[in-house]
Amino acid sequence: MTTTGVALTFESVVELFRRHNKVFAAAHIIPDGDCIGSTLGLAWALRQMGKQVTVACHDRVSSTFKYLPGFAELTARLPTDEELLVFLDGSAADRFGAAYAPANFDGRPVLVIDHHITNERFAPLNFVDPHAASTAEIVYRLVTALGVALDRTIAQCLLTGIITDTLGFRTANTTVETLQTATALMQAGASIPEIIEHSFNQVPLPSLRLRGKVFSEAKLEGGILWAEVSQQTLRELGVNGNGTGGIINQLLSVEDAKVAALFVEKEDGKIDVGLRSRAGYDVATIAARLGGGGHKQASGALIAGPLARARERVLAEIRQQLGNEPNGI
Numbered sequence: 001m002t003t004t005g006v007a008l009t010f011e012s013v014v015e016l017f018r019r020h021n022k023v024f025a026a027a028h029i030i031p032d033g034d035c036i037g038s039t040l041g042l043a044w045a046l047r048q049m050g051k052q053v054t055v056a057c058h059d060r061v062s063s064t065f066k067y068l069p070g071f072a073e074l075t076a077r078l079p080t081d082e083e084l085l086v087f088l089d090g091s092a093a094d095r096f097g098a099a100y101a102p103a104n105f106d107g108r109p110v111l112v113i114d115h116h117i118t119n120e121r122f123a124p125l126n127f128v129d130p131h132a133a134s135t136a137e138i139v140y141r142l143v144t145a146l147g148v149a150l151d152r153t154i155a156q157c158l159l160t161g162i163i164t165d166t167l168g169f170r171t172a173n174t175t176v177e178t179l180q181t182a183t184a185l186m187q188a189g190a191s192i193p194e195i196i197e198h199s200f201n202q203v204p205l206p207s208l209r210l211r212g213k214v215f216s217e218a219k220l221e222g223g224i225l226w227a228e229v230s231q232q233t234l235r236e237l238g239v240n241g242n243g244t245g246g247i248i249n250q251l252l253s254v255e256d257a258k259v260a261a262l263f264v265e266k267e268d269g270k271i272d273v274g275l276r277s278r279a280g281y282d283v284a285t286i287a288a289r290l291g292g293g294g295h296k297q298a299s300g301a302l303i304a305g306p307l308a309r310a311r312e313r314v315l316a317e318i319r320q321q322l323g324n325e326p327n328g329i
Helices: 010-019 033-048 093-099 135-145 152-165 176-187 192-200 205-217 231-237 247-251 284-289 307-324
Strands: 022-027 052-057 084-088 110-114 125-128 219-221 224-229 259-265 271-277 298-303
Touching: 010 110, 010 125, 010 135, 022 033, 033 052, 033 084, 033 135, 033 152, 110 135, 135 152, 135 176, 152 176, 152 192, 205 224, 205 231, 205 247, 224 247, 224 307, 247 259, 247 271, 259 307, 271 284, 271 307, 284 298, 284 307, 298 307
Parallel strands: 022 052, 022 084, 084 110, 110 125, 224 259
Antiparallel strands: 219 224, 259 271, 271 298
16 A cells, blocks of 8 residues: 655755764665666765765666766665665655665654656655656755765766766756756766766676577567566576666667567566657556556566566556557557
């Protein structure tokens, strides 16, 4: 059962961070660049203020982002004596795994910072800005309001979040404010070429081989392009962690595809569903019906397996949604 918490003002969020000196900051499972960059950027900013910050992530983290300072801290941890618990970039409680456990809250303030339009406002305290192109953009505003002097470490983390979530400023939600924020982060020392190189241009050899297999087996039918990755395939190719990052965006590059779907089997048998669409086609609604969330053109969900059943369930949802779209299918 979903419980809707309190929606905080921006000023109230800033005051929360001012008041508390020990902070627990958690990234969501299957963490992307925005989640990782936001979490680490916030942590470094708060540490600059003299605060103690514990960083957590209850999932494997792609080595793509190992260039970011603090990357090694993203491990499975539970809150201990922290005074403020913060969960970043996740639209639902189950996106944080064991880190989000009400039994461990002990009356402490629990805050979610997110930008997804499908966010369920599930935490006791919520700050959700769906107009922001990334959660990193929100964190930048918080850091600035807190009076933290941006350095290269903070800036590189936050700009990584912005660039990865906008696909290099190519998504429809990229705004003037997004570009102004990126400029400020560059002025603080962040490097767009370095972020692009690590985030988009480098993959381990096993991941390259996985892409070849996925692309060769992808199927296109009625404007829907999909592919799947089993645990057996991941083991055979030696792909570790979240080594499927970036594949879903490349699937959508097929000229006749209106919507792309990627099904990845997790170790526990659940299926990570990635959804992408061209302008005019809404996959956030589909993800929400599956218990997930995201943006109109980039969403996802974690659903029950096995692969074949999950695939047919999702494809049926996509066909139904596209049949209701003004653009049709």
